[in-house]
Amino acid sequence: MELSKQPAETLQRSIRLLGGGGPAELAIRQAAWVARCVGHGDAAPFTPEDLSALAASLRTTTFERGSVVFRAGDEADGVWIVRSGRLELSVGAGSKRAVVHVIGPGAVDGDIQYLLGMPLPYTAHALADTTVLYLDGESFEGLLGKRLSIARRWLTSVAMRLAESQERIIGMLGRSLTEQIARILLEEAVDGAVPLPQRTLAAMLGVQRPSLNKTLKEFERNGLIKVRYGAIDLLDIDRLTAMSG
Amino acid sequence: MELSKQPAETLQRSIRLLGGGGPAELAIRQAAWVARCVGHGDAAPFTPEDLSALAASLRTTTFERGSVVFRAGDEADGVWIVRSGRLELSVGAGSKRAVVHVIGPGAVDGDIQYLLGMPLPYTAHALADTTVLYLDGESFEGLLGKRLSIARRWLTSVAMRLAESQERIIGMLGRSLTEQIARILLEEAVDGAVPLPQRTLAAMLGVQRPSLNKTLKEFERNGLIKVRYGAIDLLDIDRLTAMSG
DNA sequence: GCCGCCGTGCCAGCTACCTGACACGATCCC
DNA sequence: GGGATCGTGTCAGGTAGCTGGCACGGCGGC
Numbered sequence: 001m002e003l004s005k006q007p008a009e010t011l012q013r014s015i016r017l018l019g020g021g022g023p024a025e026l027a028i029r030q031a032a033w034v035a036r037c038v039g040h041g042d043a044a045p046f047t048p049e050d051l052s053a054l055a056a057s058l059r060t061t062t063f064e065r066g067s068v069v070f071r072a073g074d075e076a077d078g079v080w081i082v083r084s085g086r087l088e089l090s091v092g093a094g095s096k097r098a099v100v101h102v103i104g105p106g107a108v109d110g111d112i113q114y115l116l117g118m119p120l121p122y123t124a125h126a127l128a129d130t131t132v133l134y135l136d137g138e139s140f141e142g143l144l145g146k147r148l149s150i151a152r153r154w155l156t157s158v159a160m161r162l163a164e165s166q167e168r169i170i171g172m173l174g175r176s177l178t179e180q181i182a183r184i185l186l187e188e189a190v191d192g193a194v195p196l197p198q199r200t201l202a203a204m205l206g207v208q209r210p211s212l213n214k215t216l217k218e219f220e221r222n223g224l225i226k227v228r229y230g231a232i233d234l235l236d237i238d239r240l241t242a243m244s245g
Numbered sequence: 246m247e248l249s250k251q252p253a254e255t256l257q258r259s260i261r262l263l264g265g266g267g268p269a270e271l272a273i274r275q276a277a278w279v280a281r282c283v284g285h286g287d288a289a290p291f292t293p294e295d296l297s298a299l300a301a302s303l304r305t306t307t308f309e310r311g312s313v314v315f316r317a318g319d320e321a322d323g324v325w326i327v328r329s330g331r332l333e334l335s336v337g338a339g340s341k342r343a344v345v346h347v348i349g350p351g352a353v354d355g356d357i358q359y360l361l362g363m364p365l366p367y368t369a370h371a372l373a374d375t376t377v378l379y380l381d382g383e384s385f386e387g388l389l390g391k392r393l394s395i396a397r398r399w400l401t402s403v404a405m406r407l408a409e410s411q412e413r414i415i416g417m418l419g420r421s422l423t424e425q426i427a428r429i430l431l432e433e434a435v436d437g438a439v440p441l442p443q444r445t446l447a448a449m450l451g452v453q454r455p456s457l458n459k460t461l462k463e464f465e466r467n468g469l470i471k472v473r474y475g476a477i478d479l480l481d482i483d484r485l486t487a488m489s490g
Numbered sequence: 491g492c493c494g495c496c497g498t499g500c501c502a503g504c505t506a507c508c509t510g511a512c513a514c515g516a517t518c519c520c
Numbered sequence: 521g522g523g524a525t526c527g528t529g530t531c532a533g534g535t536a537g538c539t540g541g542c543a544c545g546g547c548g549g550c
Contacts, residue, residue, distance in 0.1 A: 091415050098418035100411060112411075120307045121415060144397060151396040152389060158403045159357045164365075165410040165542090166357075168344060170336050170366065173343035173451030177537075188308075195499060206418030211537050213499065227495065229546055242430065281502055340509090422507075442527060456507055458529065474527065 024055075030133060031055035034081055037106040050147050057139035062131045069124040069132060076113035076120050080204040084108065085130025088200065089122040094234030099203040100195065102127065102188065108157060114140065127196075172175060172205075175245055180205055183214050183244040185225065194232040253270050258430035262283030269300075273369055275378060276300035281328055282351040302384035307376045314369040314377060319356050321358035323381040327351065332374025333445065334367040344448040347372065347433065347441065353402060359385065370442075417450075420490055426460050430470065430479060439477040 031054040035046040046054075047080055060083070063069055069080065069087060082105050089109070100122050103109060113120050135143075144151045160174045171183050184204060188194045194201070202212040216232065218226045224240055226233040234240060280291040291299075305328070306316055314325065314332060327350050334345045334354070345367050348354060358365050360479040380388075385413055389396045416428050429449060433439045438444070447457040461477070464470045469485055471478040479485060 003371065009283060022320070058428060090417075098415060098419075098420060100415060112408050115401055115404045116408055118408065121411065124309065145393075148390070148393045148396060151393060154390070154398060154404060156360055157398045158407055159360045162403055162407045162410060163357050163361055165407060165414065168414060169342060169410065170345060172414075172450070173345075174337075174341060175451070196333075199497075206420070208538055209498090210500075210539090212538090217499075228500080231296075444527075453508055454528090455509090455530075459507095462529075472528080 016172060027058065028052065030058055030060070030083075032082075034058065034133065035153075035158075036068055037081065038108060038150075039153035039160070046149060046153070050143075050150055053143060053147065054135075054150070057135055057143070059134045059136075060131060061127065061134055065126055065128050065130075065179040067126050069126060069130075070110070072120055072123045074120050076110045076118070076137075078134055079111045079114060079134040079140050080109050080124075081135070082109075083131040083133050085132075086134075086195075087124045087130060088127050088128040089124050090148045091122045092156065096207075097203050098206055099200055102200070102204070104190070111140065111154070112158065127200075171244075177205070177207060177211060179216055179243060179245045181212065181219075185232065186240055189234055191204065192234050192237075193228075194234070195230070196232075197230050201224040249319055252305065265406070266282050271417055272300040272303065273297065275305070275328075276301055278328075279303065279378065280398075282326065282402075283353060283395075284398035284405070291394060291398070295388075295395055298388060299395075301381075302380050304379045304381075305373065305376060308371040310373050310375075312371050314371060314375075315355070315365055315366045317365055317366050321355045321363070321378055322360060322381075324356045324385050325354050325369075326378040326380070327354075327456070328376040328378050330368045330377075331372040331440075332375060332377075334369050336367045336450065340453075342448050344445055347445070347449070349435070356385065356399070357403065372445075416438055416490075422450070422452060422456060423460055424488065424490045425458065426464075427485045429478065431482065431485055431489060434479055437479050437482075438473075440475070441477075442475050 003151075023168060028051060031066060032046075034054060035051060046112045057137075062205075063085075070076075072091060082089055082103055083104050086104050087107075088110075089098060089104050091098050110120065110126070144154060172180060174184075184201060188201075198208055198212055198216065202209045205212070216225065216227055219240075220227050222239075224234075224236045226235055259486075263310060274294060277291075279299060280296060308330075309394050315321075317336060327348055332345060332352075332354075333347050336343050343356045345481050354369070355365065388397060417425060420428075429446065430439055433441060433446075433449075443461065444454055445458055447454045451458070461470065461472055464485075465472050469479075469481045469488075471480055
């Protein structure tokens with residue numbers, strides 16, 4: 001899901017120097033990138049017309065670290081696609097805060113709630129400076145309703161998210177905290193490191209920070225990980241995988 | 246999601262006495278029923294051609310209570326739709342068993358894994374005698390690829406399941422067992438009663454049966470529920486809702 | 491370079507949940 | 521009607537995780 005393989009910086013740069021290629025070409029390039037993110041390439045590839053239809057509707061917005069992209073309870077009036085950076089999707093506050101997901105480049109959100117006409121169930125905070133593409137509701141609806149290939153690809157995208165969500169439920173039920181922690185470290189790793197504070201990790205598992213910290217130090221003593229400031233390096237992925245059940 | 250409002254018996258009977266209407270009309274009726282189950286009626290209604298295409302591909306199978314519809318690890322080669330009865334989707338065995346979901350009439354499964362080309366992550370056991378409609382992979386693919394209205398509706402169906410799954414994650418994270426139990430009783434209730442043994446409920450929450458039983462008896466003492474053999478009656482839904490957080 | 495903030499490390503007491511085991515009651519099938 | 525099977529009720533001991541609080545150390549802004 002996290003398409004972090006995609007070198008975000010390259011395209012970030014091309015956004016900055018708008019000169020090279022002109023706005024229209026840039027828009028198409030953005031759309032092509034979204035097309036690669038939504039579902040797999042296998043079935044129903046995007047046609048050039050699909051791409052230009054998509055490109056015509058995308059709007060780029062940037063959010064500073066710490067700012068709010070949308071709030072729980074807001075009406076979902078369109079679709080967000082993360083271009084670069086990271087968003088934390090969370091519910092509640094203080095010690096009751098639960099983190100539903102942390103999403104990075106390539107992730108799509110808001111479409112589910114838009115399709116179902118329900119309010120957004122969680123708040124999205126930018127964990128870093130983040131660029132987001134926005135597709136307004138009518139355009140989204142129009143693309144889905146008129147272009148079979150887009151509807152087909154979007155179906156795959158949602159299916160992937162559902163499979164991931166179910167896997168997470170399976171990974172939580174009846175597992176010891178140790179197993180859950182090993183699992184989430186592997187899931188959230190980007191290039192061999194988990195760039196999240198322990199408080200966030202704890203909120204993703206629904207446990208208190210001291211409980212998490214205790215296990216992390218145990219892992220560190222065993223040479224599985226290295227705990228850093230605001231991040232965790234994974235040293236022995238094989239053994240971590242074995243521990244995750 | 247659980248379309249149990251649909252009087253399953255009526256159509257069950259019509260399956261048995263095939264005479265009334267003939268097989269073709271029955272097939273159409275089955276397809277129409279499926280059409281009502283998949284997504285909402287609002288956007289992109291099914292056309293008569295959609296219905297007959299769907300009807301041509303559906304196969305009916307019945308499973309005895311306790312039998313296995315599919316196993317974890319099996320390749321997903323089509324789509325199942327529960328017509329009547331209940332299926333338990335579970336992972337693992339013994340004290341490590343986790344129940345991912347219990348699905349009833351109108352529920353669709355296997356499509357996600359088919360679309361993504363992944364094996365089924367859980368085993369489906371029939372909790373009661375159960376009738377299942379089966380749509381083979383090629384037909385499913387054909388319907389999606391050729392009929393926009395079906396793809397559009399299916400998207401809504403998957404979106405509903407994803408929203409439900411996310412809600413479940415939110416409902417589990419950082420909640421006390423008491424809150425979780427109140428919540429799951431409300432979610433799994435059918436006509437004011439939860440027709441599941443405590444063992445299954447415990448496996449849905451990933452806890453041990455004695456822990457569940459202790460809380461249930463507490464609820465019963467407070468007049469919230471009535472514990473029966475293999476089922477639980479909900480007596481005070483308002484107070485249960487208040488307790489579920 | 492200093493200060494404030496945020497993140498980490500850790501503790502002591504408490505509670506809630508787990509383990510596994512056993513007795514009893516319902517239900518089903520013969 | 522009797523036995524097998526499955527579900528419920530309960531207990532006692534062990535432990536994992538919570539509460540909340542405090543000290544320390546990076547990190548960033550001034």
